[in-house]
Amino acid sequence: MKDVRAVQSRKKDARDVIGAGGELHQVAGGSHPQMTTNQGVAIGDDENSLRSGQRGPTLLEDGSLIEKLNHFNHERIPERVVHARGAAAHGYFELTASLADVSNAAIFKNVGERTPLFTRFSTVAGNMGSADTARDVRGFAVKFYTKEGNWDLVGNNMPVFFIQDAIKFPDLIHAAKQEPDRGFPQAQTAHDTFWDWASLSPESTHMLMWIMSDRAIPRAFRMMEGFGVHTFRLVNDAGKSTYVKFHWRPKLGTQSIIWDEALKISGSDPDFHRRDLWNAIDMGDFPEWELAVQLFDDAFAESFDFDVLDSTKLIPEETIPLRVVGRMVLDRNPDNYFAETEQVAFCTTHVVPGIDFTNDPLLQGRNQSYQDTQIIRLGGPNFAQLPINQPKCPMRNFQRDGHMQMGIPKGRVSYSPSSLSETTERADPLNGFTSFPATESGDKLRVRSATFADHYSQARQFFFSQTEPEQNHIVSAFVFELSKVATEAVRLTMLGRLANVDMGVAQRVADGLGYEGPIPKASAMVATRTDLAASPMLSILAQFKPTLKGRLVGCLVADGTDPAVVTALVAEAKKHGAQVKVIAPKVGGAKGSDGGTIPADFQLAGGSSVLFDTVVVALSEAGAATLVKEAAAVAFVHDAFAHLKVIGYTAGAQALLDKAGVLADAGVVAMGKPSPYLTAASKGRIWAREPTVRAVY
Numbered sequence: 287m288k289d290v291r292a293v294q295s296r297k298k299d300a301r302d303v304i305g306a307g308g309e310l311h312q313v314a315g316g317s318h319p320q321m322t323t324n325q326g327v328a329i330g331d332d333e334n335s336l337r338s339g340q341r342g343p344t345l346l347e348d349g350s351l352i353e354k355l356n357h358f359n360h361e362r363i364p365e366r367v368v369h370a371r372g373a374a375a376h377g378y379f380e381l382t383a384s385l386a387d388v389s390n391a392a393i394f395k396n397v398g399e400r401t402p403l404f405t406r407f408s409t410v411a412g413n414m415g416s417a418d419t420a421r422d423v424r425g426f427a428v429k430f431y432t433k434e435g436n437w438d439l440v441g442n443n444m445p446v447f448f449i450q451d452a453i454k455f456p457d458l459i460h461a462a463k464q465e466p467d468r469g470f471p472q473a474q475t476a477h478d479t480f481w482d483w484a485s486l487s488p489e490s491t492h493m494l495m496w497i498m499s500d501r502a503i504p505r506a507f508r509m510m511e512g513f514g515v516h517t518f519r520l521v522n523d524a525g526k527s528t529y530v531k532f533h534w535r536p537k538l539g540t541q542s543i544i545w546d547e548a549l550k551i552s553g554s555d556p557d558f559h560r561r562d563l564w565n566a567i568d569m570g571d572f573p574e575w576e577l578a579v580q581l582f583d584d585a586f587a588e589s590f591d592f593d594v595l596d597s598t599k600l601i602p603e604e605t606i607p608l609r610v611v612g613r614m615v616l617d618r619n620p621d622n623y624f625a626e627t628e629q630v631a632f633c634t635t636h637v638v639p640g641i642d643f644t645n646d647p648l649l650q651g652r653n654q655s656y657q658d659t660q661i662i663r664l665g666g667p668n669f670a671q672l673p674i675n676q677p678k679c680p681m682r683n684f685q686r687d688g689h690m691q692m693g694i695p696k697g698r699v700s701y702s703p704s705s706l707s708e709t710t711e712r713a714d715p716l717n718g719f720t721s722f723p724a725t726e727s728g729d730k731l732r733v734r735s736a737t738f739a740d741h742y743s744q745a746r747q748f749f750f751s752q753t754e755p756e757q758n759h760i761v762s763a764f765v766f767e768l769s770k771v772a773t774e775a776v777r778l779t780m781l782g783r784l785a786n787v788d789m790g791v792a793q794r795v796a797d798g799l800g801y802e803g804p805i806p807k808a809s810a811m812v813a814t815r816t817d818l819a820a821s822p823m824l825s826i827l828a829q830f831k832p833t834l835k836g837r838l839v840g841c842l843v844a845d846g847t848d849p850a851v852v853t854a855l856v857a858e859a860k861k862h863g864a865q866v867k868v869i870a871p872k873v874g875g876a877k878g879s880d881g882g883t884i885p886a887d888f889q890l891a892g893g894s895s896v897l898f899d900t901v902v903v904a905l906s907e908a909g910a911a912t913l914v915k916e917a918a919a920v921a922f923v924h925d926a927f928a929h930l931k932v933i934g935y936t937a938g939a940q941a942l943l944d945k946a947g948v949l950a951d952a953g954v955v956a957m958g959k960p961s962p963y964l965t966a967a968s969k970g971r972i973w974a975r976e977p978t979v980r981a982v983y
């Protein structure tokens with residue numbers, strides 16, 4: 287064995303690493319600063335702990351070992367009890383139209399002014415390591431670092447919620463999360479406890495329609511809408527209050543995936559959404575949303591069909607159109623997932639002067655919950671001092687001490703009022719936050735207002751505002767979920783609730799379940815209204831933007847592929863704002879018909895067609911003859927067809943198309959020039975194909 291002391295003396299600089307038996311490695315490249323302990327002491331050796339003799343016991347005095355392991359042991363903090371899995375980005379809000387008539391918030395005053403922000407998207411039910419494409423609501427939380435302090439708009443990608451009163455939130459979440467005895471299923475509502483709770487909670491019916499719709503399986507974070515959900519209040523300079531609902535509208539349009547695709551993406555790329563967000567920002571293709579508001583007054587609130595304080599209801603955009611006031615651009619990925627995405631602490635109570643609350647009982651409960659959850663999650667009351675949470679304006683008060691106090695407050699005065707210091711902070715009655723002086727009176731009761739009692743009318747309105755394929759998907763989603771419910775009585779209770787939405791819908795779900803008995807309607811306080819006009823704004827497909835911007839084209843190649851097809855496709859797709867990814871049997875690429883190499887982005891097994899919006903099968907006859915014997919290639923094409931994608935193909939690819947069961951239709955396009963194919967692909971999926979590939983109940 288070499289003498290380690292001799293090796294130590296050969297160590298020339300910080301790049302040298304001493305391995306087993308005193309082997310000296312040089313790690314090339316860069317000019318590296320010294321590694322130190324947390325006390326700033328330079329570390330001489332980060333590969334070997336201190337021991338007595340070469341094979342002897344490790345010594346307790348090895349401070350750098352103990353410091354390193356202790357820190358590692360404490361690397362995890364409790365994950366969020368809900369919305370644990372998320373991805374985030376930095377960006378800015380730019381005001382494009384003044385809102386000063388209704389709010390004196392500085393962020394709404396100066397057109398053109400940019401306010402920095404941090405936005406976190408999330409799923410609700412799954413744990414941190416769950417898959418992105420679970421059927422779920424997506425969190426859409428924005429922290430605006432305004433000049434007057436932080437404003438957190440902690441919303442979702444659906445405008446309504448499951449419950450009307452915060453007291454029911456723990457029950458909803460316990461029912462949706464893994465069942466407590468067995469610890470599964472992960473990140474799904476398709477199990478008995480969720481549907482047991484839902485079937486016994488009629489107020490959830492409207493939200494169930496949303497969650498069973500394609501809104502719950504978005505194509506990308508940058509292709510989903512966002513909503514503040516509650517009715518908030520804006521207050522102007524004159525102290526006048528205006529009610530407001532906040533909306534985010536994605537510039538790329540709202541788009542979803544198909545359920546079978548979602549299931550398969552969970553396996554192919556569990557990070558599908560966070561990767562998409564990261565890549566888009568990394569490439570400089572910055573995701574963008576419009577911020578819009580629905581504004582209304584007491585008179586409208588009085589006359590509206592439903593209670594504006596009820597978070598299970600929405601105000602159709604046809605009734606109060608959106609007023610666009612600004613845009614959000616996400617232009618910078620986090621530097622560190624933990625320090626930023628994990629430690630960001632959103633609280634509904636974080637509002638600024640000019641923005642205020644209403645009596646929505648869900649919002650009122652949230653105002654307690656978020657602050658408290660951050661204290662347990664982040665270990666104490668000083669979480670606002672973490673860089674990601676610090677306001678970008680002065681933060682001064684007499685709150686002191688506590689775990690991880692990072693400031694060093696000076697002076698003897700840590701209280702108010704005081705006269706001992708000329709320079710300590712004081713409250714500012716003129717410019718500081720003052721709550722809107724709403725008049726409140728009434729008996730102290732545990733009660734829910736009768737104006738919250740209609741649980742079905744808007745659920746029905748939502749269903750009948752959808753296009754036919756979207757309605758079919760809602761029915762199929764109910765069938766899928768309830769088929770995973772083992773307790774038959776729960777399924778039947780749920781059918782009875784659906785019957786209150788519409789007997790036809792309940793019957794379709796019953797058919798899908800193979801249930802042939804009678805469906806007894808659940809009792810309801812208020813009869814379901816059938817006179818609410820359809821609201822096309824609630825449909826994704828009715829608002830579909832024909833574009834390939836931000837979309838991915840997957841091009842399957844093999845040895846013998848004509849490289850000119852790929853080159854032309856890449857060039858044309860770029861004009862559409864889309865990106866082409868090449869999939870080949872080997873990641874080193876395929877041998878083109880000209881003898882050169884066609885470089886690949888994906889190896890076939892890791893590049894399933896579910897990862898792309900549309901695909902091209904660019905094969906020679908010989909290439910297709912090889913790939914018909916490759917299950918991954920057959921599945922690539924078969925899935926693309928079953929997921930209603932537009933498929934471009936070269937003549938040589940026909941054998942693979944046949945093997946995959948592809949039948950000619952408007953979405954199966956021969957590749958001459960790439961333009962007709964790309965034009966067809968920009969129109970989205972081939973919905974007419976759906977009844978030929980999937981049962982419609």
Ligand code: HDE
Pocket residue numbers: 366367368369372406407408424425426427440441442447451452453455513514515516597630631632647648649651652655656657659660
């Ligand atoms: Fe949340 N919610 N929530 N929620 N929520 C949390 O706070 C809670 C609700 C939403 O990216 C928790 O920091 C209660 C509605 C988002 O960090 C917790 C109630 C809406 C996020 C909490 C609700 C939301 C959360 C868990 C019923 C849409 C993720 C960790 C009264 C408008 C924020 C945390 C992020 C997170 C409580 C209902 C959105 C426990 C009690 C309605 C986007 O405080």
